Amino acid sequence: MKLTKACNLDCVYCYESKSENNIISESLLLKCLDEITGISEDTTIILHGGEPMLINKKILTNFLEKGEEKKREGKKISINIQTNGMQIDREWIEILKKYNIAVGISIDGHEELHDKYRSTRNGKGSHKTVLENLTIAGLSGLDKNCLCVITKDSLTNIRHIFDFFDGLEIQNIDFLPCMTGNVHHNGQITNLTLSPEDYAKFIIQYYELWKTSKSSYSVRSFSDFINILNKKDSVTCSLIYPKICGWEVISVDTDGDVYPCDSFAGIEEMKMGNIEEDGLEKIFNSEKIKKFQEVANTIPEDCESCIYLQYCFGGCLYHRYFKTRTFEAKSYYCEAYKKIFRYLKKQ
Numbered sequence: 001m002k003l004t005k006a007c008n009l010d011c012v013y014c015y016e017s018k019s020e021n022n023i024i025s026e027s028l029l030l031k032c033l034d035e036i037t038g039i040s041e042d043t044t045i046i047l048h049g050g051e052p053m054l055i056n057k058k059i060l061t062n063f064l065e066k067g068e069e070k071k072r073e074g075k076k077i078s079i080n081i082q083t084n085g086m087q088i089d090r091e092w093i094e095i096l097k098k099y100n101i102a103v104g105i106s107i108d109g110h111e112e113l114h115d116k117y118r119s120t121r122n123g124k125g126s127h128k129t130v131l132e133n134l135t136i137a138g139l140s141g142l143d144k145n146c147l148c149v150i151t152k153d154s155l156t157n158i159r160h161i162f163d164f165f166d167g168l169e170i171q172n173i174d175f176l177p178c179m180t181g182n183v184h185h186n187g188q189i190t191n192l193t194l195s196p197e198d199y200a201k202f203i204i205q206y207y208e209l210w211k212t213s214k215s216s217y218s219v220r221s222f223s224d225f226i227n228i229l230n231k232k233d234s235v236t237c238s239l240i241y242p243k244i245c246g247w248e249v250i251s252v253d254t255d256g257d258v259y260p261c262d263s264f265a266g267i268e269e270m271k272m273g274n275i276e277e278d279g280l281e282k283i284f285n286s287e288k289i290k291k292f293q294e295v296a297n298t299i300p301e302d303c304e305s306c307i308y309l310q311y312c313f314g315g316c317l318y319h320r321y322f323k324t325r326t327f328e329a330k331s332y333y334c335e336a337y338k339k340i341f342r343y344l345k346k347q
Contacts, residue, residue, distance in 0.1 A: 001032060001252045002265065003060075004050040009084050009126055012117045013149065013178050013192050022254040026059045028276060032252055033066055035280040042076040048262070053087035057095065064099045080104065082147065084118070086126060088133035093140045104145045104174075105134050109161035113153055134168070144170040150194055150202050151178045158202060162209040165217070174220040175203065177333065179322065196336035203336075204343050211347075225344055228311045245317045246272065246292050247284070258283055260292060263318035295327045302330045308341055 006021040007014070036043055045067075047060075067077050081096070085105040096103055107130050108114040115125030138144045146165065148154075154161060165173055177194040194202075207222055246260030253265050256275040264270035272292070273283035283289060299314045314320070315331030322332045331337070 001029075001045055001047055002049055002254050002262070003029075003047055003052040003055045005254055006054050007049060007051040007084070008054065008086050008120065009051070010119055010121050010123075013151065013180050015180060023055060024254045026062060028254075028256050029059065029063045030066055032256070032275055033063060033070065035275050037070050037075045037077065039280055039284065041074075044078045044080065046080045046082060048082040051084055051087065052081055053083050053092060057091065061095065064095070064101075068099070078102070082106070084126070085130035085133045086120075088137055090140075093137060093142065096137075096142060097140070102145065103137065103142060104147050105130065105137070106147045106149070107131070107134065108148050108151070109154070109157065110164045113157055113161070116153065117149070117151060138169065143172070144168065146170050146173045147176060148173060149176050149178050150199065151192065152194060152198060154202055155198050158205045159209065162206060162213075166213060166215055170217045172218045172220060175206070177336075179332075196333050197339075199333055200336040200339035200343075203340055207343075225340055229341065229344060245296055246289055247296075261318065264321075298327065300328055300330045303334075308338055311341060312337055 002024070004021070004023040006023060033045075036045070064079070067079060071077055079099065080102040082104045083106070085107065088103075088105075095101070106118070107127070108117060111125065111127040111131075114127040114130075118126050118130075120126055134144055134146075146168075148161070148165075177199045178192050179194070180192045203221060203225075206219075210219060210222070249261055250272070251259045251262040251265050252275060253259070256277070257265075258272045258275060258280070259265045259267070259270050260272065270292075272289050273286060275283075278286075296317060299309065300320065303309050303312075303314050312331070312334075315334060315337070317327060319331040319333055320327050320329050323329060
């Protein structure tokens with residue numbers, strides 16, 4: 001659920017429009033909760049943006065209190081928040097702890113690498129503030145969960161990145177390949193996009209360091225690949241059977257527009273409906289989402305005879321759409337996944 005499109009950072013690789021500052025209204029936020037819990041007994045809500053911590057704390061607290069009411073009625077609700085870490089203060093920490101909200105903080109490694117891509121609006125590096133707030137969160141009893149975007153510069157800094165996170169005493173980290181271009185940049189893939197070869201290289205080399213050091217923190221990227229090889233569920237949507245996209249997973253924009261996932265947000269042809277105008281039940285029964293589900297169940301021709309189809313089931317729908325704007329292509333990161341699967345099967 002996107003709380004706002006506004007942000008206090010000016011990240012180089014961000015796909016959000018720099019000019020949009022929409023913030024979700026309190027009435028829409030509460031409506032979303034009613035709609036979601038009205039069709040689901042067990043729900044995970046991820047709050048993000050923009051920067052979600054720019055929302056008025058009172059509005060969010062009202063939303064969280066209503067979530068507590070739903071729980072008392074028997075609904076299972078887990079709420080997570082993904083933040084750039086700049087706004088975390090004592091008041092935010094108390095809110096996160098009171099309502100048992102899991103927090104993920106974006107940090108791309110050591111200061112030089114992080115600040116190259118994640119600066120403030122006035123061009124100042126954000127690393128120092130984020131690291132201080134991450135430390136405060138940990139000392140306050142919150143788990144330190146990190147999200148790191150992998151760029152081309154990460155490839156020459158793998159050891160440095162590993163040493164940085166290994167010394168942070170974090171609980172969990174996930175690595176996200178930088179993908180910019182196509183639908184968000186006038187149809188062109190920018191040179192910031194991490195190639196499949198480089199993505200596989202980073203994951204494999206970082207795994208070697210992590211395995212050898214016997215680090216105590218978990219790496220979601222690794223556990224997902226390993227779980228898939230062992231025919232267990234993944235927790236990362238891009239590595240789960242794509243049938244869940246637009247069904248078990250949806251994205252709600254600040255104006256109530258519904259998309260199959262956040263990667264498709266803002267692409268008009270991928271809009272499934274609007275929560276305020278249609279309601280979720282109507283959206284899930286619409287012809288548009290049924291057609292999307294047909295696409296999700298269609299395997300690209302290039303994948304039909306692949307030995308790894310049993311693990312990826314055709315791959316992330318956005319990764320298939322990313323380069324060609326169709327779902328007939330195989331995943332942009334197909335070759336990376338093959339390399340990673342081959343490597344892990346030997347371990």
